Amino acid sequence: MxxxxxxxxxxxxxxxxxxxxxxxxxxxxxxxxxxxxxxxxxxxxxxxxxxxxxxxxxxxxxxxxxxxxxxxxxxxxxxxxxxxxxxxxxxxxxxxxxxxxxxxxxxxxxxxxxxxxxxxxxxxxxxxxxxxxxxxxxxxxxxxxxxxxxxxxxxxxxxxxxxxxxxxxxxxxxxxxxxxxxxxxxxxxxxxxxxxxxxxxxxxxxxxxxxxxxxxxxxxxxxxxxxxxxxxxxxxxxxxxxxxxxxxxxxxxxxxxxxxxxxxxxxxxxxxxxxxxxxxxxxxxxxxxxxxxxxxxxxxxxxxxxxxxxxEDLNFNSPDGDYNSREDLIVPSYEMVKASSVYNTSIEEEQKVQMLTKTDGNEVTQVRLKFERAKLPYMPYCSRVFFLFGNTEPSADNCKYIGTFTILPIVSAEEGKLEKDVYMHVEITKGIAQKIQNKEAIKVFFEPVQVRGRNIPDEPLQIEEITFELLT
CATH class of the missing domain: 1.10.1280.10 (Di-copper center containing domain from catechol oxidase)
Structure with missing residues (x-):
């Protein structure tokens, strides 16, 4: 009953x-x-x-x-x-x-x-x-x-x-x-x-x-x-x-x-x-x-x-506000950046020109980061992603916050295990596109995020061959 x-x-x-x-x-x-x-x-x-x-x-x-x-x-x-x-x-x-x-x-x-x-x-x-x-x-x-x-x-x-x-x-x-x-x-x-x-x-x-x-x-x-x-x-x-x-x-x-x-x-x-x-x-x-x-x-x-x-409504709390209006408050632990792995990126020259063109009339555009995940310390893996420009010591001037992402397991159609390739969509500003166009050295840093009840391991996320792909 x-x-x-x-x-x-x-x-x-x-x-x-x-x-x-x-x-x-x-x-x-x-x-x-x-x-x-x-x-x-x-x-x-x-x-x-x-x-x-x-x-x-x-x-x-x-x-x-x-x-x-x-x-x-x-x-x-x-x-x-x-x-x-x-x-x-x-x-x-x-x-x-x-x-x-x-x-x-x-x-x-x-x-x-x-x-x-x-x-x-x-x-x-x-x-x-x-x-x-x-x-x-x-x-x-x-x-x-x-x-x-x-x-x-x-x-x-x-x-x-x-x-x-x-x-x-x-x-x-x-x-x-x-x-x-x-x-x-x-x-x-x-x-x-x-x-x-x-x-x-x-x-x-x-x-x-x-x-x-x-x-x-x-x-x-x-x-x-x-x-x-x-x-x-x-x-x-x-x-x-x-x-x-x-x-x-x-x-x-x-x-x-x-x-x-x-x-x-x-x-x-x-x-x-x-x-x-x-x-x-x-x-x-x-x-x-x-x-x-x-x-x-x-x-x-x-x-x-x-x-x-x-x-009842479709009104969210300013999801379409100015890009990086609050994200500028997010900075990485510079000591962690120095002690951890940062990754050089590659992008084709033609893509650089297209990227600048895409942002010319817009404040932002989307690109895709592609990398091979060599080792994942734990699952799920939550990290804040930063771009580091130039070859100087990391600072507020050359570290730019890009987004916060959680990586979950991906199964393979053939092998039934974690897939190595990871594709991460990120949004970049016109200023970042200009830096890429100017051939400034750009690196990517993944800073793990602490959430309650789970420890961050000492070992960093290990990746290989990170590249940019412009989204059409």
């Missing part, structure tokens, strides 16, 4: 909420909508589910702004509690919390490369579908089609929101997290500006997937930076692909990443999703609200309104 819902909470919720798509009040329309949902609950068809969403668009909100007694938040907790109880009664219940978490493990922690959705352009549509199917399970659990997932806007609340705290009595709590309740995310971990300014989806969201191993797998700027950084900062189950889907904060974090995808599309009319058939026709495998297997194509999840949800 599933636990009874909090009917007083639900009554208050139904009294106050309105249709997101039509502005109509509830009343008899709710009964009709619920009947439609129940009538189609035996049909494991994406088309039927999408059709059933018409007129029932829900709004996903920033969980950090919701009060502790908010009826929408309580309904979400009730629904998660039901999914948890299902798993407690039967761990293999496909509509339970444990099996939902296992879906993430299967497609994100796998060394079966044909299943892996990271390190390519599939990462964001797969995770959108993952959140959407969970939302359907939660709605079905409490028989309420207006229940909405949430997002955690860490640019406005750069710490674990109290809604995720409170101990085991809170269904949103997870005791594996390594951070303290009052810890603050370093501001450079959340730098979304470069990804927002990425001109192409490949730079922003990842490159095509080559399951035959003919080309390297390359993740996009959003995944490499704030997505990976915050996963690692939280620690515990969130710091690895194997168990991240079991922590409820995963859905707040990825809800914000999903929101950022929409913000990127809205930021510039030239920002477009891929139109390649290989992208649009890709099939994902999930389970519906009753745990029945379903197949969903990428082309079916590119419009959140058609999926039945929208975001």
């Amino acid at each position: 599933e636990p009874k819902n909090n009917f007083n909470t639900r009554r208050s919720f139904l009294k106050n909420i309105t249709w997101g798509a039509t502005g109509l009040s509830l009343g008899s329309t709710v009964l009709q909508s619920c009947a439609e949902v129940n009538a189609q609950s035996d049909i494991s068809s994406v088309a039927a589910t999408l059709k059933g969403n018409i007129g029932t668009t829900v709004t996903r909100k920033n969980i950090a702004t919701m009060s502790a007694d908010d009826p929408e938040l309580q309904l979400l907790k009730d629904a998660i509690g039901i999914l948890r109880k299902r798993s407690a009664d039967w761990p293999l219940d496909p509509a339970g919390w444990s099996e939902n978490g296992a879906l993430h493990t299967k497609f994100c922690a796998t060394t079966e490369f044909s299943y892996q959705v990271h390190y390519s352009w599939y990462v964001w549509p797969w995770h959108r579908t993952y959140l959407w199917t969970l939302e359907k399970k939660l709605q079905h659990a409490v028989r309420e089609p207006k229940l909405a997932l949430h997002y955690w806007d860490w640019t406005k609340k750069p710490g674990i929101p109290e809604q995720y705290q409170g101990g085991d009595s809170n269904p949103l709590y997870n005791d594996t997290r390594r951070v303290n309740p009052d810890d603050i995310i370093p501001f450079d971990f959340m730098n979304m500006g470069p990804a927002l300014r990425a001109r192409k989806f490949s730079t922003f969201g990842g490159y095509p997937f080559y399951k035959d191993g003919s080309e390297p797998q390359i993740d996009g700027m959003a995944e490499q930076s704030f997505h990976n950084n915050i996963h690692n900062w939280i620690g515990g189950e969130m710091a690895g692909f194997v168990a991240a889907g079991y922590d409820p904060i995963f859905y707040g974090h990825h809800g914000n990443c999903d929101r950022f995808w929409q913000a990127w599309l809205d930021a510039d009319p030239d920002h477009q999703n891929p139109t390649d058939e290989e992208f649009l026709e890709k099939v994902f495998y999930f389970t519906d609200e009753k745990g029945k297997p379903i197949e969903i194509k990428v082309k079916d999840v590119l419009d959140t309104e058609k999926l039945g949800y929208r975001f």
Whole structure:
């Protein structure tokens, strides 16, 4: 038996909420909508589910702004509690919390490369579908089609929101997290500006997937930076692909990443999703609200309104502010620079000219650092990246902060182990492009970042043959 819902909470919720798509009040329309949902609950068809969403668009909100007694938040907790109880009664219940978490493990922690959705352009549509199917399970659990997932806007609340705290009595709590309740995310971990300014989806969201191993797998700027950084900062189950889907904060974090995808599309009319058939026709495998297997194509999840949800807003905390306005405050440990390895870079002369041309009318442009990872001290590896100019001692004048990145494991299509080649998207200013054009010696320094509960090893990241590649 599933636990009874909090009917007083639900009554208050139904009294106050309105249709997101039509502005109509509830009343008899709710009964009709619920009947439609129940009538189609035996049909494991994406088309039927999408059709059933018409007129029932829900709004996903920033969980950090919701009060502790908010009826929408309580309904979400009730629904998660039901999914948890299902798993407690039967761990293999496909509509339970444990099996939902296992879906993430299967497609994100796998060394079966044909299943892996990271390190390519599939990462964001797969995770959108993952959140959407969970939302359907939660709605079905409490028989309420207006229940909405949430997002955690860490640019406005750069710490674990109290809604995720409170101990085991809170269904949103997870005791594996390594951070303290009052810890603050370093501001450079959340730098979304470069990804927002990425001109192409490949730079922003990842490159095509080559399951035959003919080309390297390359993740996009959003995944490499704030997505990976915050996963690692939280620690515990969130710091690895194997168990991240079991922590409820995963859905707040990825809800914000999903929101950022929409913000990127809205930021510039030239920002477009891929139109390649290989992208649009890709099939994902999930389970519906009753745990029945379903197949969903990428082309079916590119419009959140058609999926039945929208975001409360797309306003982040100045992700598109002046480049390096605060990053200038980030300087490396000069003693560490002297004691550690720095790496010479190479770039073709033609690329130098193109790079300066690209930045001539723009303050910034994106380039790609390519290097061979000879040895990685530990995983995940979080580091701040600096360019060092000239052959003088490192100082504030010749050390320029480029970005903060977390490197996660990459599986090989053929060998099933860590890939040696690493591709890192970075944004450079017009001034840096000019230095490169002037043939100033340029080196790269990786400074490991200390996060709570994990030690930085004495040995540095060892890499070889680092090169620049201008992104077209």
